[in-house]
Amino acid sequence: MADPATTWLDRIRGLDLPERIRIMNVCGGHERSISMAGLRGALPAAIELIPGPGCPVCICPEEDVYEAIQIARREPVILVTFGDMLRVPVNLPRREIRSLEQAKAAGADIRPIASPLEATAIARDNPDTPVVFFAAGFETTTAPVAAMLAGGVPDNLSVLLSGRRTWPAVAMLLEGETPGFDALIAPGHVATIMGPEEWSFVVENHDIPSAVSGFTPESLLAGMYSVLRQHLEGKLFLDNCYEEVARPGGNPTARDHLERVMDVVPAKWRGIGEIPASGYALRPEYAGRDARRRYPGYADEGRKRAGQMPQGCDCARVVLGKIYPNQCRIYGSACTPRDPVGPCMVSDEGACRIWWSAGIRSEDAA
Amino acid sequence: MCLGIPMKVSAVDGFNARCEAKGVSRDVSLFMMQHETVSPGDWVMVHVGYAIQKMTETEARSAWEIFDQILEATEQPA
Ligand code: SF4
Numbered sequence: 001m002a003d004p005a006t007t008w009l010d011r012i013r014g015l016d017l018p019e020r021i022r023i024m025n026v027c028g029g030h031e032r033s034i035s036m037a038g039l040r041g042a043l044p045a046a047i048e049l050i051p052g053p054g055c056p057v058c059i060c061p062e063e064d065v066y067e068a069i070q071i072a073r074r075e076p077v078i079l080v081t082f083g084d085m086l087r088v089p090v091n092l093p094r095r096e097i098r099s100l101e102q103a104k105a106a107g108a109d110i111r112p113i114a115s116p117l118e119a120t121a122i123a124r125d126n127p128d129t130p131v132v133f134f135a136a137g138f139e140t141t142t143a144p145v146a147a148m149l150a151g152g153v154p155d156n157l158s159v160l161l162s163g164r165r166t167w168p169a170v171a172m173l174l175e176g177e178t179p180g181f182d183a184l185i186a187p188g189h190v191a192t193i194m195g196p197e198e199w200s201f202v203v204e205n206h207d208i209p210s211a212v213s214g215f216t217p218e219s220l221l222a223g224m225y226s227v228l229r230q231h232l233e234g235k236l237f238l239d240n241c242y243e244e245v246a247r248p249g250g251n252p253t254a255r256d257h258l259e260r261v262m263d264v265v266p267a268k269w270r271g272i273g274e275i276p277a278s279g280y281a282l283r284p285e286y287a288g289r290d291a292r293r294r295y296p297g298y299a300d301e302g303r304k305r306a307g308q309m310p311q312g313c314d315c316a317r318v319v320l321g322k323i324y325p326n327q328c329r330i331y332g333s334a335c336t337p338r339d340p341v342g343p344c345m346v347s348d349e350g351a352c353r354i355w356w357s358a359g360i361r362s363e364d365a366a
Numbered sequence: 367m368c369l370g371i372p373m374k375v376s377a378v379d380g381f382n383a384r385c386e387a388k389g390v391s392r393d394v395s396l397f398m399m400q401h402e403t404v405s406p407g408d409w410v411m412v413h414v415g416y417a418i419q420k421m422t423e424t425e426a427r428s429a430w431e432i433f434d435q436i437l438e439a440t441e442q443p444a
Binding site for chain 2: 029032033036037082114115116117118137140141143144147148150151189192193214215216217218244245246247251252253254257348
């Protein structure tokens, strides 16, 4: 028997496809599976797979990274953050400290972590030192941060929150003049937490075929087959090709933690600007945990190029699916994972980094 | 950081679960699984140290196939 991914590929190849159809994904995990499994090369040429806003590290406001660097350097704290954040550069002259990694090398106590559980453990082990958890991430990461706070944390722990919601960025694209895609693969783990229903607006308000997918080539191809058929037959609905994990209503406990601990607010995305209802902020009951309150005045939004992508970096357009990573002029030349210019080459979820790791070079056709 | 990892539960103690995958053992929080019963032998999808949902073994195994490829690619020097 043929393996399931091959079966889906054959089904897709058997469709009477239009000349061109663009399917966007909005999850670094999806993009990684697509690139590593070589799905672009395996699919008919008419199908374009576009990586969209799926990298929380890439769009984490430059001001927030700057703020984290300053707090770590100027306050007597331990700053913990997800490892990917360490190398994200802010817009300062080269001779100044431009990343958490450089601040760490200069003596600041900055520790990479992989889980909010490590943040509480570090706070518990260092009861006399304030610990600041710089927490950037989408719903999948922000819900665990909310769970951590809801469960109770040591008094010396505060949170510098840069949580973001995925769907408002897609809504912003769809409300723009040129959304740049004809179908959507919705993120499986965001849907696992928040519920697949969050994505029905894409179909209902914008007539764009959509499917929630998991992270195996099989689930991704099933989602692609679904949106292609929807497109061809004109019968649109939000399909769920990750039913076992992304269940109706999402994860009720996780959503409850999020609601109790955080409010939804308008929020900035690096290089893109403010997107309505796209961010999380701590609720007043948790204000005492807010690192921005404990250590005010460090964001310095008046700096030159504050909030922007690094000079010469096209990450903002990569994130919005306007260009492919290897269409950036310095992809693979001035900007490589070893010496990254922009956050999309820093993060494991950044499209530039994923494409580079998958062996795609600047001369390769997208 | 955003990579969800399927793991098998080996022991449960309150909101804390000992989970295993690929011979690696880790403590995972069940604080976001209060709507479900999680028992030893179950498979869970783990995100930044928190179980976010239960899953079947079949689903977990097929997820691991692609993760193996991804991890191999990311471990290579950039
Ligand atoms: S290749 Fe580097 S500079 Fe170009 S968009 Fe990607 S991260 Fe930015």
